[in-house]
Amino acid sequence: MSKKYFVIDFDSTFTKVEALDILCEIAYEGQNNKDEVAHKIKSITDDAMEGRLSFREALQSRVDLLNADKGHVNELIKRLRNQVSESVKRNKQFFKDYSSDLLIISSGFKDFIEPIVTEYGIKPENVYANTFEYDDQGRISGFDAQNPLSEHEGKVKLMKQLKLDGDVYVIGDGYTDFEIRKAGLASKFYAFTENIERSIVTENADHIAPNFEEILFTHNLPMATSYPKNRIKVLLLENIHADAKAKLEKEGYNVELLKGALDEEELAEKIKDVHILGIRSKTQLTRKVLENANRLMLVGAFCIGTNQIDLEACQEKGVAVFNAPYSNTRSVVELAIGEIILLMRNIPQRMREMDKGQWSKSAANAQEVRGKNLGIVGYGNIGAQVSIIAEMMGMNVFYYDIVEKLALGNATKVSSLQELLELSDIVTLHIDGRPENNNTFGAQEFSWMKEGAIFVNLARGPVVDIDALKEVLDNGKLRGAAVDVFPVEPKNNKEKFDSALNETENRNLILTPHIGGSTEEAQVNIADFVPSKMIEYVNTGSTFNSVNFPNLQLPQLENAHRLLHIHKNVSGILAKINNVLANHNINIVGQYLKTNEKIGYVITDIDKAYGREVIEELKAIDDTIKFRVLY
Numbered sequence: 001m002s003k004k005y006f007v008i009d010f011d012s013t014f015t016k017v018e019a020l021d022i023l024c025e026i027a028y029e030g031q032n033n034k035d036e037v038a039h040k041i042k043s044i045t046d047d048a049m050e051g052r053l054s055f056r057e058a059l060q061s062r063v064d065l066l067n068a069d070k071g072h073v074n075e076l077i078k079r080l081r082n083q084v085s086e087s088v089k090r091n092k093q094f095f096k097d098y099s100s101d102l103l104i105i106s107s108g109f110k111d112f113i114e115p116i117v118t119e120y121g122i123k124p125e126n127v128y129a130n131t132f133e134y135d136d137q138g139r140i141s142g143f144d145a146q147n148p149l150s151e152h153e154g155k156v157k158l159m160k161q162l163k164l165d166g167d168v169y170v171i172g173d174g175y176t177d178f179e180i181r182k183a184g185l186a187s188k189f190y191a192f193t194e195n196i197e198r199s200i201v202t203e204n205a206d207h208i209a210p211n212f213e214e215i216l217f218t219h220n221l222p223m224a225t226s227y228p229k230n231r232i233k234v235l236l237l238e239n240i241h242a243d244a245k246a247k248l249e250k251e252g253y254n255v256e257l258l259k260g261a262l263d264e265e266e267l268a269e270k271i272k273d274v275h276i277l278g279i280r281s282k283t284q285l286t287r288k289v290l291e292n293a294n295r296l297m298l299v300g301a302f303c304i305g306t307n308q309i310d311l312e313a314c315q316e317k318g319v320a321v322f323n324a325p326y327s328n329t330r331s332v333v334e335l336a337i338g339e340i341i342l343l344m345r346n347i348p349q350r351m352r353e354m355d356k357g358q359w360s361k362s363a364a365n366a367q368e369v370r371g372k373n374l375g376i377v378g379y380g381n382i383g384a385q386v387s388i389i390a391e392m393m394g395m396n397v398f399y400y401d402i403v404e405k406l407a408l409g410n411a412t413k414v415s416s417l418q419e420l421l422e423l424s425d426i427v428t429l430h431i432d433g434r435p436e437n438n439n440t441f442g443a444q445e446f447s448w449m450k451e452g453a454i455f456v457n458l459a460r461g462p463v464v465d466i467d468a469l470k471e472v473l474d475n476g477k478l479r480g481a482a483v484d485v486f487p488v489e490p491k492n493n494k495e496k497f498d499s500a501l502n503e504t505e506n507r508n509l510i511l512t513p514h515i516g517g518s519t520e521e522a523q524v525n526i527a528d529f530v531p532s533k534m535i536e537y538v539n540t541g542s543t544f545n546s547v548n549f550p551n552l553q554l555p556q557l558e559n560a561h562r563l564l565h566i567h568k569n570v571s572g573i574l575a576k577i578n579n580v581l582a583n584h585n586i587n588i589v590g591q592y593l594k595t596n597e598k599i600g601y602v603i604t605d606i607d608k609a610y611g612r613e614v615i616e617e618l619k620a621i622d623d624t625i626k627f628r629v630l631y
């Protein structure tokens with residue numbers, strides 16, 4: 001096998017910055033024309049990097065403008081130490097172990113490059129760069145003009161002189177790096193985009209590398225993380241707040257954000273190469289879709305409800321599901337309270353009349369909420385908050401829940417739905433969307449309600465029989481209603497909304513397009529919360545608060561490799577895992593196991609030394625669903 005050489009650029013590749021820009025900042029510190037000179041230097045650098053200006057001209061102009069001395073260069077070295085690219089820092093061990101295969105070839109200056117790169121194990125004799133010339137006072141007066149790197153196409157000239165015997169891979173952010181490949185002196189050019197992305201460079205690249213792991217991964221070389229994060233593909237649907245995309249991109253993932261939901265067929269196609277899926281309430285994540293989701297690790301519901309997800313099929317596939325159980329609850333509560341007040345005053349009807357120019361000033365049938373009986377069905381996170389606020393407004397609060405829930409404030413628990421409905425002036429629904437809750441409210445339940453009562457549903461559409469609701473609104477049994485959720489909802493804002501409720505004669509009706517949780521605050525909160533759970537699961541395997549996985553909160557991984565084993569909940573798996581490890585004399589430094597009815601989740605932290613065959617044996621254990629290694 002021929003030897004591999006990696007030729008690495010320095011400015012904006014090994015380090016995050018262009019060193020001469022920083023040198024200028026240092027040399028002009030405190031001077032009025034600092035920004036002007038910095039701007040000039042930066043645009044000269046860009047012109048050279050993008051091939052618009054010959055390198056010699058660019059170098060000469062920048063050195064002339066710099067007006068720097070040795071002291072400034074020393075300060076630059078100090079600052080550059082903190083500006084090494086993140087993925088270079090992470091992979092320091094690789095740079096040390098493979099130092100004889102690595103060359104730094106830069107059109108910058110050895111004076112500051114060598115002290116930085118040698119700290120990462122690069123050999124001084126493998127650093128090729130220009131050198132400054134100084135005058136008697138230590139001021140930079142020029143550069144060594146004999147060095148090919150000071151010339152136009154200098155990197156190509158140098159590479160010709162070096163005559164490297166092996167496969168050469170060039171890694172850089174600039175056009176001058178690509179020139180080596182263009183001249184036929186390298187097998188591949190990697191456009192390194194961790195710090196800057198220049199289209200002229202990426203367009204010409206054989207491979208775009210957002211970090212060093214991407215390069216090491218393609219060469220099957222050891223790297224700092226178990227998988228290049230840029231290869232983790234995230235699909236966010238349903239107009240999830242842009243903060244979520246930003247947060248996941250900051251982590252290094254490759255994120256696609258779509259405005260609407262996708263139907264089953266579209267999603268089944270799209271999901272094939274997706275590792276992480278983010279949805280809201282509209283997307284139906286069915287068993288059929290999951291059949292194609294062979295790379296899927298986790299799903300984030302950027303909302304509370306998870307009834308749109310086949311949680312069992314996810315478990316069977318080893319896909320962890322997370323949601324945002326609290327982030328939008330306050331928004332729903334505020335809307336419920338607001339709607340109750342509006343309906344008690346017949347405001348929806350009055351607004352419709354005003355739109356038509358009709359003035360109906362009257363107190364008839366308009367009431368305060370104070371002193372009225374509020375019946376809350378489902379006393380969970382939302383129901384309980386409604387209870388507190390309603391009580392603060394002077395309402396008498398009653399609630400019914402299928403599980404034992406502590407009454408907050410002076411709220412009264414009642415023991416049946418019928419009892420609750422018979423005594424409430426206003427009924428508000430806050431139950432979850434589990435399948436057994438479909439049609440919880442039908443003709444019978446409406447018949448139990450008081451004459452002239454008000455009904456609010458901000459929970460889930462299928463929970464209410466819409467035709468039965470229309471009937472009691474039309475016949476005047478109910479005085480008004482607010483409905484935010486529907487059994488069938490449009491997939492996006494372009495699709496038409498169609499519901500029997502549009503036909504009701506009762507105009508004291510508020511219909512809203514499932515916006516109970518749609519406030520800026522809620523969406524920003526969710527866009528922070530769910531990506532955090534996603535990142536935590538990817539980085540540590542932690543499933544704390546997952547809605548379908550055994551909940552394990554795991555410590556950060558330090559100096560160990562973590563084996564994450566998801567399996568069907570059958571007996572003996574832990575023993576089998578430990579047998580494999582014992583047979584290979586692998587020391588376990590920590591182990592965690594949790595199961596639920598269907599699956600088991602074993603996390604094993606081990607010493608680093610182990611062979612590929614260990615992984616294969618662990619994967620081959622019967623009833624394994626998914627297995628991954630984390631480091």
Ligand SMILES: NC(=O)c1ccc[n+]([C@@H]2O[C@H](COP(=O)([O-])OP(=O)(O)OC[C@H]3O[C@@H](n4cnc5c(N)ncnc54)[C@H](O)[C@@H]3O)[C@@H](O)[C@H]2O)c1
Nearest residue numbers: 305378379380381382401402430431432433458459516517
């Ligand atoms: N409209 C919106 O935009 C919007 C926003 C957020 C949440 N929601 C929906 O609101 C509902 C409540 O959310 P949450 O965060 O309070 O959920 P939660 O899980 O905290 O509370 C639900 C409560 O309902 C109870 N419950 C379930 N079935 C019941 C039944 N048949 N009868 C009586 N009680 C029953 C549960 O025991 C639980 O206490 C969910 O359906 C959620 O999807 C809608």
Ligand SMILES: O=C(O)[C@H](O)COP(=O)(O)O
Nearest residue numbers: 280281282303304305517
């Ligand atoms: O489950 C929820 O949180 C609500 O139904 C909100 O859903 P949405 O994110 O689709 O608005």
